[in-house]
Amino acid sequence: MTATEAERAHVSDSVREYDVIIIGAGAAGLHAIYRLRGQGLNTICLEAGDGVGGTWYWNRYPGARVDIESVEYSYTFSEELQQEWEWPERYSAQPELMRYFNHVADRFDLRRSIEFNSRVATAHFNESEDRWDVETTDGRRFSAQYLVMATGFLSAPNQPKFPGQDSFRGKTYHTAYWPAEGVDFSGQRVGIIGTGSSAVQAIPIIAQQAKHLTVFQRTPNFSVPLRNGPLSKEFEAKVKANYPEWRRMEREESFTGMIWINERPEGMVTKLTTETTPEEREAMYEDRWKNGGICFYNIYPDTFTDPVANGYLAEFMRNKIREKVNDPEVAELLCPKDYPVLTKRLCADTNYYETYNRDNVTLVDIRGKEVGLNEKGVAVDGEGYELDAVIFATGFDALTGALTRIDLRGIDGRSLNDHWSEGARTAYGLMIAGFPNLFLINGPGSPTPLFQPVLLGEEQGNWFGDWISYMAENGYTRIDAAPETEDQWVQRCTDVINATLFPKARSWYMGANIPGKPSMGLVDFGGIWNYRKYCTDLLPDGFPGFTLSNGAQQAGRAEMHAGAATAA
Numbered sequence: 001m002t003a004t005e006a007e008r009a010h011v012s013d014s015v016r017e018y019d020v021i022i023i024g025a026g027a028a029g030l031h032a033i034y035r036l037r038g039q040g041l042n043t044i045c046l047e048a049g050d051g052v053g054g055t056w057y058w059n060r061y062p063g064a065r066v067d068i069e070s071v072e073y074s075y076t077f078s079e080e081l082q083q084e085w086e087w088p089e090r091y092s093a094q095p096e097l098m099r100y101f102n103h104v105a106d107r108f109d110l111r112r113s114i115e116f117n118s119r120v121a122t123a124h125f126n127e128s129e130d131r132w133d134v135e136t137t138d139g140r141r142f143s144a145q146y147l148v149m150a151t152g153f154l155s156a157p158n159q160p161k162f163p164g165q166d167s168f169r170g171k172t173y174h175t176a177y178w179p180a181e182g183v184d185f186s187g188q189r190v191g192i193i194g195t196g197s198s199a200v201q202a203i204p205i206i207a208q209q210a211k212h213l214t215v216f217q218r219t220p221n222f223s224v225p226l227r228n229g230p231l232s233k234e235f236e237a238k239v240k241a242n243y244p245e246w247r248r249m250e251r252e253e254s255f256t257g258m259i260w261i262n263e264r265p266e267g268m269v270t271k272l273t274t275e276t277t278p279e280e281r282e283a284m285y286e287d288r289w290k291n292g293g294i295c296f297y298n299i300y301p302d303t304f305t306d307p308v309a310n311g312y313l314a315e316f317m318r319n320k321i322r323e324k325v326n327d328p329e330v331a332e333l334l335c336p337k338d339y340p341v342l343t344k345r346l347c348a349d350t351n352y353y354e355t356y357n358r359d360n361v362t363l364v365d366i367r368g369k370e371v372g373l374n375e376k377g378v379a380v381d382g383e384g385y386e387l388d389a390v391i392f393a394t395g396f397d398a399l400t401g402a403l404t405r406i407d408l409r410g411i412d413g414r415s416l417n418d419h420w421s422e423g424a425r426t427a428y429g430l431m432i433a434g435f436p437n438l439f440l441i442n443g444p445g446s447p448t449p450l451f452q453p454v455l456l457g458e459e460q461g462n463w464f465g466d467w468i469s470y471m472a473e474n475g476y477t478r479i480d481a482a483p484e485t486e487d488q489w490v491q492r493c494t495d496v497i498n499a500t501l502f503p504k505a506r507s508w509y510m511g512a513n514i515p516g517k518p519s520m521g522l523v524d525f526g527g528i529w530n531y532r533k534y535c536t537d538l539l540p541d542g543f544p545g546f547t548l549s550n551g552a553q554q555a556g557r558a559e560m561h562a563g564a565a566t567a568a
């Protein structure tokens, strides 16, 4: 036995027991610790990194910045925290977000419940105990009645293997695994593959530093100006004076969890494009363009369903690109033309399009072409680009990747990968049938990618806290979603998304950015108010469509409580 195996065996002798294991110490996991430990549950959080912050811990690439207003992309659970925290900018950069999450971890004494450097390898449901057995990659073992997956929806990087990649003599980087010490590209010929949000943020900054930057674009994205800047004291004071009401509006009256447009709170737009004059809708588009950021998601609702309505906005945005980019050929290459606007995640940038006016930046269209690496750089259909460094800004196996990369096994040892072989299936985005006592935060089938995730993560954490209390008070040890509840929820999400233009884009919302991944709507697009009602009603209605049981009855698998799903 090697030393490592001996150490592993020694560590593996003991299993540490908890009420709850939370996986992930990002925004959602930190709140889950606060909430679940706060109600007296013996809680541990296992985090792969050596610090808190999740997505923001890993994504340290140049220009990494949240594109939701920081007064909104922040916790609501503590009014004191909301009032006291001062955001220096409208949209926080990665280091500022890290300062915030570290502050929260310290202020609420969360670190003592987190075990860092703990990547979970396996999680198996122990049917005789109604508990989850969890093991980390280095062999530490844990057990808990409940397993909360706060694993993030953009946390499993997509790393396509390009032909010849290993022969490249220069350096390679992935935006989601950026070196903590940063990278100095001065004097270098740099290539970047991918033009999603990460690249759109990184490109203008790297272009200022590198000798030459070559951007390899497969699909152009729509991007709007972020218009970041210092957060004005007046705006901050106005928000803080009205936080409770405006947070209520975010939760209940907005489609996205975001309400700020040009420093005024705005409820959801309900008017249709077809009810507007050209002047009126241009004014609306310009208003949002002036605000900056991704507030375009609060727009005439038929923009998401009617190709003609969508086309007006798409053409507005293409014209903005044409205004910004000097070379008409480059401008046309940057204009998305074969999918509806908003159906791939809108990007928000600072000088992205303007960067293509620089002499040291080249855009290379790689769509439909053979892309590979060789020892000198990147080759596109045999044409070589000599480079010192290549950056992969190729995104994530979104929503499901962080879950399927763990060996998760439920009832009868069934693996999650088997269960999801034809696509991700959940009940309300909260549970997976046959995986009892496992709770998802910001999971597939929830509104998350189109709803402000810190806010929804808090709500879901709170629901699970209430459920666990209910279970304990009523002597239940197991909760599971009935298969038909899952069927109905999947059908509902599918029906809703199929009534929109989303399936027309190869996006991560549809699981279509990963080769071989089943393409389907991974998002509940049916309105946050409906979603919240379904989820908040579950407990008072006695968990229709779920099975609650306790260990004694479980031997005969009798069901103490089952009902028909009502969601769909």
Ligand code: NA7
Binding pocket: 154, 160, 175, 193, 194, 195, 196, 197, 198, 199, 200, 218, 219, 345, 371, 393, 394, 395, 396, 506, 508, 513
């Ligand atoms: P995205 O938005 O998924 O972007 C990934 C980019 O990488 C996109 O342009 C892809 O082109 C491109 N890509 C991926 N695989 C390949 C291969 N094999 N060859 C060439 N190009 C490829 O990820 P980001 O990290 O930028 O942003 C993720 C989210 O973070 C974003 O949506 C915001 O919510 C924040 P494609 O479009 O697939 O043709």
